[in-house]
Amino acid sequence: MKQNYFDFIICGGGASGLLLLKALREDPYFNTQSILVVEKELKNTNDRTWCYWELPKGNFDPLLIKVWNQAQFCSKKIHQEFPLAPLQYKMLRSAGVYQTFYKQFKQAENTTFLQAEIQDIRTEGGFTEIVTTQGKFQSKRVFNSLFNPKPLWNQKKHPVLQQHFVGWFIKTSTPAFDPDKILFMDFDIPQEKETRFLYVLPLDSHTALVEYTLFSEHLLKLEEYEKGIESYLKTKDITDYIIEEKEQGNIPMTCFPFEQFNTPSLLHIGTAGGWTKASTGFTFMNTRRSIERLLPFLKTDKALDTFTVRNRFRFYDLLFLDVLTRYNAQGSQLFSRMFEKNNPIRIFRFLDEKTSFWEELQILASFSLKQKTWFLKALFQRLF
Numbered sequence: 001m002k003q004n005y006f007d008f009i010i011c012g013g014g015a016s017g018l019l020l021l022k023a024l025r026e027d028p029y030f031n032t033q034s035i036l037v038v039e040k041e042l043k044n045t046n047d048r049t050w051c052y053w054e055l056p057k058g059n060f061d062p063l064l065i066k067v068w069n070q071a072q073f074c075s076k077k078i079h080q081e082f083p084l085a086p087l088q089y090k091m092l093r094s095a096g097v098y099q100t101f102y103k104q105f106k107q108a109e110n111t112t113f114l115q116a117e118i119q120d121i122r123t124e125g126g127f128t129e130i131v132t133t134q135g136k137f138q139s140k141r142v143f144n145s146l147f148n149p150k151p152l153w154n155q156k157k158h159p160v161l162q163q164h165f166v167g168w169f170i171k172t173s174t175p176a177f178d179p180d181k182i183l184f185m186d187f188d189i190p191q192e193k194e195t196r197f198l199y200v201l202p203l204d205s206h207t208a209l210v211e212y213t214l215f216s217e218h219l220l221k222l223e224e225y226e227k228g229i230e231s232y233l234k235t236k237d238i239t240d241y242i243i244e245e246k247e248q249g250n251i252p253m254t255c256f257p258f259e260q261f262n263t264p265s266l267l268h269i270g271t272a273g274g275w276t277k278a279s280t281g282f283t284f285m286n287t288r289r290s291i292e293r294l295l296p297f298l299k300t301d302k303a304l305d306t307f308t309v310r311n312r313f314r315f316y317d318l319l320f321l322d323v324l325t326r327y328n329a330q331g332s333q334l335f336s337r338m339f340e341k342n343n344p345i346r347i348f349r350f351l352d353e354k355t356s357f358w359e360e361l362q363i364l365a366s367f368s369l370k371q372k373t374w375f376l377k378a379l380f381q382r383l384f
């Protein structure tokens with residue numbers, strides 16, 4: 001074996017890179033295969049708070065910061081509280097995940113971590129080569145999680161919204177939160193002709209992550225998100241608090257076919273691979289599910305660019321994004337209608353792509369007549 005050749009190379013040691021590494025290293029089938037992970041950063045900070053819903057007893061439970069069993073959904077029209085059972089809403093903070101994974105797999109046999117910047121990734125012949133600040137490496141199986149947003153902006157076929165937000169971890173002087181209940185979405189705030197909501201995750205009665213979030217095309221200035229959080233807290237009579245930490249992010253919401261950049265020896269993963277759920281921005285569990293499908297595929301000799309995660313839900317996401325982009329000011333009403341007319345668990349199962357076609361029709365039926373015409377129009381424009 002050549003010195004710079006590995007059976008697998010993972011570009012980027014963030015969420016998808018580490019989830020893939022974990023899956024490969026924990027499957028005895030790949031025990032003897034060498035893996036190189038190239039990451040430019042030290043990965044020791046809380047640069048992400050990952051939340052997701054799943055059944056109790058999940059794979060990452062030992063690393064969880066908090067679990068909730070109740071949720072709320074609010075808009076001008078409805079105020080709903082509901083149990084999440086049989087699901088739970090779970091929170092991980094990235095520093096703990098990075099530390100645990102790096103510690104666990106640094107000791108693992110056939111596993112090499114390299115802290116270096118990747119400057120180029122190119123497929124030549126049957127191999128993909130990565131050029132880094134620490135040298136060049138080759139593999140027949142390279143997984144790339146380095147997200148390049150440029151191709152998104154150079155096309156018009158697929159709408160691109162962003163889930164963008166600023167969050168404050170605040171601590172109040174008096175009890176202000178119900179620690180058992182998340183506020184999944186609160187649209188009862190000025191929409192400013194866009195889709196805007198608050199998302200509140202209470203850690204205890206005094207502490208919560210409060211995020212001002214948009215599903216829209218353009219980012220705001222930092223002050224605008226912060227003003228949004230401040231005025232929301234004021235409407236809830238929460239004025240005496242300290243900000244302990246801040247977090248900010250923007251996640252692409254699009255059905256853009258990222259897989260077109262795959263080659264027989266290169267697969268894009270995570271956000272870079274289009275593994276972000278286009279209609280919500282949720283990526284963590286989606287990535288895990290994609291990796292669950294990828295592992296059996298890797299036990300075959302098939303070319304990486306024949307791996308696909310597309311299904312009918314991708315088409316629903318596409319239609320939803322067409323509608324949400326065109327009628328961005330109506331997002332609050334679209335979500336309201338869904339939560340008003342459906343058991344919320346059905347919505348979570350739909351987002352998990354686990355519903356039957358009949359249930360999907362019921363979700364469609366929950367929209368108003370006017371909203372249905374928007375979806376029909378989007379469908380015709382996509383088909384003809």
Ligand SMILES: Cc1cc2nc3c(=O)[nH]c(=O)nc-3n(C[C@H](O)[C@H](O)[C@H](O)COP(=O)(O)OP(=O)(O)OC[C@H]3O[C@@H](n4cnc5c(N)ncnc54)[C@H](O)[C@@H]3O)c2cc1C
Pocket residue numbers: 011012013014015016017038039040041047048049050051052116117118119145146147247248249250251269270271272281282283284285
């Ligand atoms: C603040 C924030 C909160 C989020 N919260 C949630 C959530 O609650 N639930 C959810 O499902 N999703 C959430 N997401 C979305 C998504 O889960 C994350 O963005 C997730 O980290 C995506 O994983 P990834 O592997 O695609 O990208 P990343 O985790 O960003 O990994 C890519 C890695 O590549 C490295 N890298 C980049 N360029 C180079 C280079 N040139 N050379 C070497 N290494 C490089 C980066 O340092 C990074 O570690 C959140 C995103 C953000 C930003």
